Amino acid sequence: MNRKAALMTLVLACAAATAVAGPLDKTECIAPAKPGGGFDLTCKLAQSSLMQGKFVADPMRITYMPGGIGAVAYNAIVAQRPAEANTIVAFSGGSLLNLAQGKFGRYNENDVHWLAAVGSDFGAIIVAEGSPLKSMKDLVAAVKADPTKVVFGAGGTVGSQDWMKAALTARSAGLNPKSMRFVAFEGGGEAITALQGGHVQVYSGDASEAEQQMKAGAKIRVLAVMSDKRLEGSLAGVPTAKEQGFDIEWPIIRGFYVGPKVSDADYKVWADTFSKMMATPEFNKLRVERGLFPFAKTGPELDAYVKARVAYYRTLAKDFGLNVAVAK
Amino acid sequence: MDTLQFLLGGFAVALTPQNLMVAATGAFIGTIVGMLPGLGPINGVAILMPLAFALKLPPETALILLAAVYMGCEYGGRISSILLNVPGDAGAIMTALDGHPMAKNGLAGVALSISAWSSFIGALIATVGIVLFAPLLARWALAFGPAEYFALMCFAFACITGLMGDAPVKAALAAVIGLSLSTVGLDSNSGVYRFTGGDVHLSDGIQFIVVVIGVFSVSEILLMLEQHRSSAGLIHISGRKLFNLKEMAFTWWCTLRSSVVGFVVGVLPGAGATIASAMTYSMEKRLAGPDGHFGDGDIRGVAAPEAANNASAAGSFVPMLTLGVPGSGTTAVMVGALSLYNITPGPALFTQNPTLVWGLIASLFIANVMLLVINIPMVGVFTKVLRLPNWALAPGILAVSAVGVFSVHATTFDLMLMSGLGMVGYLLRKQGMPMAPLILGFVLGDLMEQNLRRALSITNGELGILVESPISIGLWIGAVAMVVVPPLMRLRAHRMQAADAA
Numbered sequence A: 001m002n003r004k005a006a007l008m009t010l011v012l013a014c015a016a017a018t019a020v021a022g023p024l025d026k027t028e029c030i031a032p033a034k035p036g037g038g039f040d041l042t043c044k045l046a047q048s049s050l051m052q053g054k055f056v057a058d059p060m061r062i063t064y065m066p067g068g069i070g071a072v073a074y075n076a077i078v079a080q081r082p083a084e085a086n087t088i089v090a091f092s093g094g095s096l097l098n099l100a101q102g103k104f105g106r107y108n109e110n111d112v113h114w115l116a117a118v119g120s121d122f123g124a125i126i127v128a129e130g131s132p133l134k135s136m137k138d139l140v141a142a143v144k145a146d147p148t149k150v151v152f153g154a155g156g157t158v159g160s161q162d163w164m165k166a167a168l169t170a171r172s173a174g175l176n177p178k179s180m181r182f183v184a185f186e187g188g189g190e191a192i193t194a195l196q197g198g199h200v201q202v203y204s205g206d207a208s209e210a211e212q213q214m215k216a217g218a219k220i221r222v223l224a225v226m227s228d229k230r231l232e233g234s235l236a237g238v239p240t241a242k243e244q245g246f247d248i249e250w251p252i253i254r255g256f257y258v259g260p261k262v263s264d265a266d267y268k269v270w271a272d273t274f275s276k277m278m279a280t281p282e283f284n285k286l287r288v289e290r291g292l293f294p295f296a297k298t299g300p301e302l303d304a305y306v307k308a309r310v311a312y313y314r315t316l317a318k319d320f321g322l323n324v325a326v327a328k
Numbered sequence B: 001m002d003t004l005q006f007l008l009g010g011f012a013v014a015l016t017p018q019n020l021m022v023a024a025t026g027a028f029i030g031t032i033v034g035m036l037p038g039l040g041p042i043n044g045v046a047i048l049m050p051l052a053f054a055l056k057l058p059p060e061t062a063l064i065l066l067a068a069v070y071m072g073c074e075y076g077g078r079i080s081s082i083l084l085n086v087p088g089d090a091g092a093i094m095t096a097l098d099g100h101p102m103a104k105n106g107l108a109g110v111a112l113s114i115s116a117w118s119s120f121i122g123a124l125i126a127t128v129g130i131v132l133f134a135p136l137l138a139r140w141a142l143a144f145g146p147a148e149y150f151a152l153m154c155f156a157f158a159c160i161t162g163l164m165g166d167a168p169v170k171a172a173l174a175a176v177i178g179l180s181l182s183t184v185g186l187d188s189n190s191g192v193y194r195f196t197g198g199d200v201h202l203s204d205g206i207q208f209i210v211v212v213i214g215v216f217s218v219s220e221i222l223l224m225l226e227q228h229r230s231s232a233g234l235i236h237i238s239g240r241k242l243f244n245l246k247e248m249a250f251t252w253w254c255t256l257r258s259s260v261v262g263f264v265v266g267v268l269p270g271a272g273a274t275i276a277s278a279m280t281y282s283m284e285k286r287l288a289g290p291d292g293h294f295g296d297g298d299i300r301g302v303a304a305p306e307a308a309n310n311a312s313a314a315g316s317f318v319p320m321l322t323l324g325v326p327g328s329g330t331t332a333v334m335v336g337a338l339s340l341y342n343i344t345p346g347p348a349l350f351t352q353n354p355t356l357v358w359g360l361i362a363s364l365f366i367a368n369v370m371l372l373v374i375n376i377p378m379v380g381v382f383t384k385v386l387r388l389p390n391w392a393l394a395p396g397i398l399a400v401s402a403v404g405v406f407s408v409h410a411t412t413f414d415l416m417l418m419s420g421l422g423m424v425g426y427l428l429r430k431q432g433m434p435m436a437p438l439i440l441g442f443v444l445g446d447l448m449e450q451n452l453r454r455a456l457s458i459t460n461g462e463l464g465i466l467v468e469s470p471i472s473i474g475l476w477i478g479a480v481a482m483v484v485v486p487p488l489m490r491l492r493a494h495r496m497q498a499a500d501a502a
Helices: A002-016 A038-052 A068-080 A093-100 A136-145 A161-172 A188-196 A207-215 A264-278 A281-289 A299-319 B002-014 B017-035 B041-054 B059-084 B090-142 B146-163 B168-182 B208-226 B245-267 B273-291 B300-315 B317-323 B329-340 B354-375 B379-386 B390-409 B412-430 B436-459 B463-467 B470-501
Strands: A028-031 A061-064 A087-092 A113-128 A151-154 A181-184 A202-206 A220-225 A251-258
Touching (some): A028 A038, A038 A061, A038 A251, A038 A281, A068 A087, A068 A093, A087 A093, A093 A161, A113 A136, A113 A299, A136 A161, A151 A161, A151 A188, A161 A181, A161 A202, A188 A202, A188 A207, A188 A220, A202 A207, A207 A220, A251 A264, A251 A299, B002 B017, B002 B090, B017 B041, B017 B059, B017 B379, B041 B329, B059 B300, B059 B329, B059 B354, B090 B208, B090 B245, B090 B273, B090 B317, B090 B354, B090 B379, B146 B436, B146 B463, B168 B436, B208 B412, B208 B436, B245 B273, B245 B317, B273 B300, B273 B436, B273 B470, B300 B317, B317 B354
Parallel strands (some): A028 A061
Antiparallel strands (some): A087 A251, A113 A202, A113 A220, A113 A251
16 A cells, blocks of 8 residues: 555655746656556657657656546647646547547647657558458459448447448449448457458558558558558558559558647647657667657748648548537 | 577566566465455556556556466465455355365364465466467457357356255345346446446445455454354464375366366456356366365365466466457456556457566566465465454454455445345345355356347347357356256266165
């Protein structure tokens, strides 16, 4: 109990000691998920590269605030902690997609300062190693022949990124996305297991996840990556969807935002720090270790990109008949 | 032969002084964390994971620490279940049902020692199971699709009917409340938010830990406060400290059976220690029939769930190590810990990183022996923590519970929800409604619903898929048997008795 109590006191003491001096003093990164997920990795990437490049004096503290792919953290920052200059919050393409569909409560993409994107993952079409499907064309032909024989698995719900990728694939082949067989699993791990077990035939997942799983020996094959050009590393041999005649791109960026009332000066300090940091080879090494592909944008450039992306997601959601949040 | 060589290599890793120290520390911390109501293995592992990383422990050492904490929690949970009637962690819910009555009857020492013993046997059997079956089970687990999972959940529910006890309507009602609570939040098929009232805090549903702590710990504190004059709560250990040979022989087969069931349930992703202990408890209750006095301090009611929850904890390493699919919430956190070290668990882990895998397996053996040693003679040390007076204990439990809840989501919303659920739980308990079916309904509800809908979205609504594979057929038969056979047996026993009397 004493040991526990000591730990708790420590945690509480840390929580109390925020908001002093400049934005890079006693920094905090909120990972809006449980420990271990993608948001955690994003925060850890910032933590280790900021420390390694000596951009901060104390190690960045990582706290967890799970809920709705970032919805809980988003609300907490906008409503309760809008002016904390030392706190950055991780976000992903999935957060933006939910934001576009009005799943972040009453706030929209204009309510925070988008700070920096540190890397990206890309969508991928994955099948089991022994699958007869060898290319996107095979896949589309198979779906057209008998949609009941090709079941799409996904790590998320209808309206999630994985669903969007499957729906885009169906649409680009001239099929009605609603006619496809779609099974939602909880997380990509479950979906890959179901793929190997033959319970689903296709998985519209992520490239880095597929890469890591294949390294770990999962019996799966990637048919296409949804990037503008071929990826580096072990997936270099996999053609893009575009190469195969399907105009689908699905980047999943990972980055950070800060609260709406953080001053422009503090925002600039953060953005400049991230720009400097991401130019170093050490950062690139850490990024590759975490399975992220290059994607560096900071400050206003990122802000514009995020807003364009949310607008695009909104159009997509509307096209596919999903709920859409109205931009203020 | 290869396996044996690998295992010896693993012991070489696990027996280095640093790793031994780490395992002992983990076992000790784990027992305390497991014992404190509200804090379970997830909290223990989640709190220590960043610490291990910050201390720059090598990956196998970090994993050994976390595994020892995990096993320790499964041991520790029983102490507060037995002495306080508050499960220390979710896996020990069932242990309270008979452990606490035993303690009230002056058999606290026996209950604690036999449960430590069966925990040891359960973990030992499951660890041997990991060594023998990990590669085989990897293939078997792949055969479990949504339809098979649905059948498994129905089987689990059928097993729970044995828990309904003397108030079946109240128990069924509790299960329904649990099921209803599980529907709150994001529907993982359609992506629609259900029953959230537009509040983002409910978007991921009600957290398991909030429900458990609310209905068990908060309502318990309220009950405690109500009877503040009596010295309710902790029972002092008196009389025999150790079980005797007769008791060991009496529980031997039940422990073995429960260990095997616990291991199998642990291996299945999603089903964990809570389900394993509930299944084996009701299984033993049914097997014992009218001979048993389950609920009033039957020693088998302590041995079975403890063997099962430890076996299931160890079993949950199998899918994590072989498939990268965590078998429990705690192993899910561990997968996260491995990813810190840039190691992705999966089928190739055994060949690519044998030091890590076999070091971990060997350390499970070692940590288990340590835990037995810690837990039988030193149980008095741990109970000192629990022997605090009510006025100190109640706020203490509340504080630790609140920290546990807060540490998961870091929002005050969960604390409010915990208090609300605690109030409701208190009222329900005052009406004599059992809380265990509520929790199980809550845990199983989501898995059952989602897997049914996944199965049906594969076939576009045709029900045939549910009875297609041999695994699901086997599970359905098992489920029907669990519901039908015991009443028939009872009926037959009655007839026999009647015939005898005539």
